[in-house]
Amino acid sequence: MLEAPSITVLIACFLVYLYVVWKGLKGDNRISFYGPVALIRCRSCVEIIQKIARLGLPHAAWLAVGTWIFSMLFGMVLLLQSALGSFALSPEQAPEPTTLIGLPGINPLIPLSYGLMGLVTAIFAHELAHGVTLAANGLAVKSAGIVYFGMPLGAFVEPSDEFQNAKTLVKTKVFSAGSFANFLIAFLTLLILSSLSINVSPTVRGIVVTYVAPETPAAQASIKPGDIIVGINNHSIRNGSDFHAFMKEKKAGENIVLHFHDGRRVTVTLADRYYFTKNDSERGMGFIGVKIVGVDELSRNLMFSISDKPIDFLRKIISFPLYMETMKYLEAALPQPFGDWELFYTLAWIAWMNLALGLTNSLPIVPFDGGSALKVVLEATLNRIPESRRSSIVNVFTLAVSLATIALILAPILVPRLKFLFHN
Ligand SMILES: [Zn+2]
Numbered sequence: 001m002l003e004a005p006s007i008t009v010l011i012a013c014f015l016v017y018l019y020v021v022w023k024g025l026k027g028d029n030r031i032s033f034y035g036p037v038a039l040i041r042c043r044s045c046v047e048i049i050q051k052i053a054r055l056g057l058p059h060a061a062w063l064a065v066g067t068w069i070f071s072m073l074f075g076m077v078l079l080l081q082s083a084l085g086s087f088a089l090s091p092e093q094a095p096e097p098t099t100l101i102g103l104p105g106i107n108p109l110i111p112l113s114y115g116l117m118g119l120v121t122a123i124f125a126h127e128l129a130h131g132v133t134l135a136a137n138g139l140a141v142k143s144a145g146i147v148y149f150g151m152p153l154g155a156f157v158e159p160s161d162e163f164q165n166a167k168t169l170v171k172t173k174v175f176s177a178g179s180f181a182n183f184l185i186a187f188l189t190l191l192i193l194s195s196l197s198i199n200v201s202p203t204v205r206g207i208v209v210t211y212v213a214p215e216t217p218a219a220q221a222s223i224k225p226g227d228i229i230v231g232i233n234n235h236s237i238r239n240g241s242d243f244h245a246f247m248k249e250k251k252a253g254e255n256i257v258l259h260f261h262d263g264r265r266v267t268v269t270l271a272d273r274y275y276f277t278k279n280d281s282e283r284g285m286g287f288i289g290v291k292i293v294g295v296d297e298l299s300r301n302l303m304f305s306i307s308d309k310p311i312d313f314l315r316k317i318i319s320f321p322l323y324m325e326t327m328k329y330l331e332a333a334l335p336q337p338f339g340d341w342e343l344f345y346t347l348a349w350i351a352w353m354n355l356a357l358g359l360t361n362s363l364p365i366v367p368f369d370g371g372s373a374l375k376v377v378l379e380a381t382l383n384r385i386p387e388s389r390r391s392s393i394v395n396v397f398t399l400a401v402s403l404a405t406i407a408l409i410l411a412p413i414l415v416p417r418l419k420f421l422f423h424n
Contacts, residue, residue: 013151020148030145037149039156045144049128049157053135061133061173064180068172071179071362072370076405079363083411087419094416100409102356109321114345116151118353122182123147123154126357129181130174131157137170139163168380175373182358189351190317194304196344197337202299204261204333205238206230207292210326216276216289217268223258223290226329231259239294250286261332293326295333302327303334304348320352365402374398 020038024031030041086094101107104115131141140160147154163171209227212218229237233256237243250256252272257265270286273279302323304316337344361369378394385393 010151017148017150037147037153039145040148041143041145045146045155046131046141049131049141049144050135052128053132056136060180061136061177064129064133064176065169065172067180067183068176068362068370068373071183071359072364072374075359075363076408078359079405079408079411083408083415086412086415089412089416091416091420095412097413100413102353102360107321109324111324111345111349114349115353117346118349118351119357120152120154121185121350122354122357125181125185125354126178126361127155127157129177133174133177134159134163137166137173139166139170139174168376171376172373175369175376178369179358179361182354182361186317186351186354186358189347189354190304190313191306193344193347193351194306194308194313196339196347197303198306200299200303200334200337202295202333203335204228204230204295205236206261206295206333207237207240207243208295208298208326208329208333209290209292210329211291213276213289213291216287217271218289221258221266221268223266223268225325226332228261228295228333229258229292230261232256239296240292241294243292247286247288252284252286254286256286256288295330298326298330299334302330317348317351317355320348363405364398365405366398371398371402374401 017038020031020040024033024038032039032041096108098106099109102110104110104112104119107115127144131144134141134157139162142158142160144157145155146152147156159174163174166174206228209218209223209225209229211225212223229243231237232243232246235242235246237246250270252270254270255267256270257267259265268288270288272283273285273287274283276287276289302316304313308316331341363370364374365371366375375394375398378397379390382390382393
């Protein structure tokens with residue numbers, strides 16, 4: 001899956017890693033290890049953070065706090081929806097546990113090279129924002145640097161001990177800043193993405209095959225996902241409804257000639273629909289065995305457009321990993337976006353990773369930023385209660401909220417499988 005240039009880059013990164021490990025083992029005090037993961041502290045990283053903080057963005061931190069509250073609630077609504085939806089899933093439909101983890105290399109839906117690029121960008125922006133907010137509020141940054149394990153995997157910012165005694169609002173601003181930076185980057189990236197693809201509308205009118213059922217006439221005729229059908233017999237097929245209207249009239253045993261966009265013509269003998277659906281009312285109807293979607297519909301649903309409503313935009317980018325395969329099929333029917341498909345995917349994954357990291361970190365789970373911020377806010381709200389009782393109330397409450405949130409996250413993989421156990 002990795003292209004040749006990125007292998008060269010990976011080897012170069014690994015050589016740097018070996019050098020870092022060697023320096024660290026020789027006693028360089030800027031380098032420390034967590035197992036095989038090296039933390040490289042850098043003085044100039046702290047200076048860069050302080051420089052950016054001096055630029056001063058006075059209202060950004062307020063915006064960050066507001067965004068945190070909004071995205072925490074939004075994230076909880078999404079999680080509730082997916083948890084409720086999980087009761088309708090059969091065990092076969094339940095997602096694999098690995099698809100819940102937004103990490104390239106673990107999640108099979110995330111391509112390794114694009115995913116890593118997105119993740120590293122997101123972590124750098126996230127930590128930088130924590131650091132800048134610390135410095136902008138007059139708090140010292142104890143250290144900052146790069147997390148290195150085979151390649152630069154992220155960044156870290158360490159506040160000095162005075163952070164513990166900072167005001168509630170300052171702490172909340174610092175915790176909110178990381179995710180806020182991620183949302184900002186996602187937003188800007190999506191703006192660039194939609195302007196790159198501004199002239200991208202289908203050059204082909206037809207339907208894309210997205211699935212071929214095994215042992216059907218389509219499979220026997222070697223039709224593949226990604227094939228674009230532009231006509232059947234002497235009819236042009238411009239969209240999904242043309243196709244369904246045509247197929248409705250066809251009987252089992254009839255021959256049809258499919259015209260493909262690439263010039264192929266394939267004759268298919270239709271099977272009996274009843275044989276596949278066991279539905280009595282469909283006896284004798286023609287059956288081919290493909291799932292299809294109109295090129296125009298697919299392009300509307302997948303391509304980012306500057307004229308999209310914000311909510312459509314959000315829906316498209318959140319479900320992007322699910323459509324990555326289908327997107328590849330669409331490439332044949334679309335002109336290239338400005339700067340090539342590779343740039344398009346790179347930006348889409350940067351946006352997705354930033355959104356995923358921002359949303360996850362907004363959730364009220366300790367020790368994520370969202371959980372830590374919630375804890376700080378609770379402590380301030382309950383300040384009339386004596387210290388000793390207050391901290392145990394806050395701890396129990398944040399633990400309960402954390403566990404409940406984790407339960408909602410796990411629902412789609414657990415509920416369908418448990419349901420199956422109880423039914424047997
Ligand atoms: Zn953070």
